[in-house]
Amino acid sequence: MIEIDGIKKTYKDFTLDCSLAIQPGTITGLLGQNGAGKTTLFKAIMDLIHVEKGKILIFGKDHQELDKNQVGFVLSNTCICEYLKLRELIQMLNAVYDHFHLDHFIEQCKAHHLPFDKKINEFSTGMKAKLNILIALSHEAKLLLLDEPTAGLDVVAREEILDLIRTFMEEDEERCVLISSHISSDLESLCDDIYMIDQGHIILHETNDCLLDEYGLLKVTKEQYQDLDLEYILKTKEENYGYACLSNHKQFYKENYPDIVIEKNTLDILFSMMLGGH
Template sequence: MLKVKHLKKNYASFSLDCSLEVKPGYMTGLIGQNGAGKSTTFKAILGLIHYEGLVEVFGRQTLNEEDKQLLGVVLSDSGFSGYLTISDIIPILKHLYKSFDQTFFLRMVNQFELPKNKKIKEFSTGMKAKLKVIVAMSHQAKLLILDEPTAGLDVIARDELLDMMRDYMAEDDQRSILISSHISSDLETICDDFYMIHNGRVMMHEDTDVLLSDYALLKVDFKQFEQLDKDYILKYKKESYGYSCLTNQKQYYTENYPDIVIENGHIDDVMTMMIRGE
């Protein structure tokens, strides 16, 4: 569906070198702190900035008009004019997308109680975010590219957007989503796999199921740390009580070190340890 190999972009104070893949039927997450390179990656994939490297969408490096119709995009710094209403943008969407599904669009607008005749500039942050995602889903897109769609939303609004994405994927097993977020816990519940990016470089790629089953944080005192087999320790960080250690071999330490504290790994824990650990 999407392949990116050594996508490079250089700025005065930042450089990007990113490789990733989104498979058909997959929801793939790109996680990282603000400024890690997520938005730059998305803009390069969409051809909005000049870059070096290889980007293939639907198996092609150059998208034709038909391909572009199959893309649904949400960027954090884009949207419709605030002086338009939802009623105003319907004819615009009909003109832009041959497969625009007005029935679906209005059903989603009604479901999420978005006012059709109120200016978009008067919408709340959550209402604007929902509208952007609904627009991206409303024309039978095969690949959604969503840059920080849940940023700035409260827990309820974020959960509603995540439910929208689950429903969208359930309707067609050949659809795919690439979604970025610095709220990594959001992606843990919906993504099949994720890439972790830091300072413009991909630090890790892992299936979410593997992370949740095999990764763990070991909480050990100083003596236990000295005696610990570190062959399967990915990162460690000094704490007041001793050390926290990240491993992707939870079963090994469970079987061989019954006296140490072992906590299940989560994306937030993994990201913190991969960035701040030694």
């Protein structure tokens, strides 16, 4: 569905240089800190910025030839035409998109308590986030590109957004989603595939099942660390008790070092160790 091969975009103090692929029928998460390059990558995919090298293919075609009707796009911290009232925005969307589902969109706005006669710039953060997602889902898109769609929302509002994404995927097995976040728990409960980005580079790519099943955090004393086989240790962080060690072969250490403590991996642990470990 999306193939990104060696794209590069350079700014004065930042360079995006990465490759990744998103397969049909999957939800792919892009996890990274604020400023890691997530939004820059989304802008490159949508041809909102010019990349210096590399290629981006969507549905097998160059991204510059993309039919925008096929993509639902939400860019971080933006909302379309904020000076319009929702009722006016609906009329505009109906004119812009070839396959806009007018009646269903109105029903969804009512279901999510969005006021039709209020200007978008007067909406709360949660209302704007829901509106952005509903617009992305309104015109038979096969691909969703969602940049930090849950940023700034409370737990209830975030779960509503995630449920809308899940429903979108359940309706057609050929659809796919690329969603970015710095909130790892959102991606852990939603995604099939995880990429981690830092300073413009992809530093990790695994399926979510692999991350949760095969990765683990070893807690070892300094003495245990001296005897530890480091072949499958990805990152190490010194702690008061000794060392925390991230491994992608926790079963190996369970079988060969039965006395050490091995904690189940979470994306929070993975995120912290990959960025803060050595």
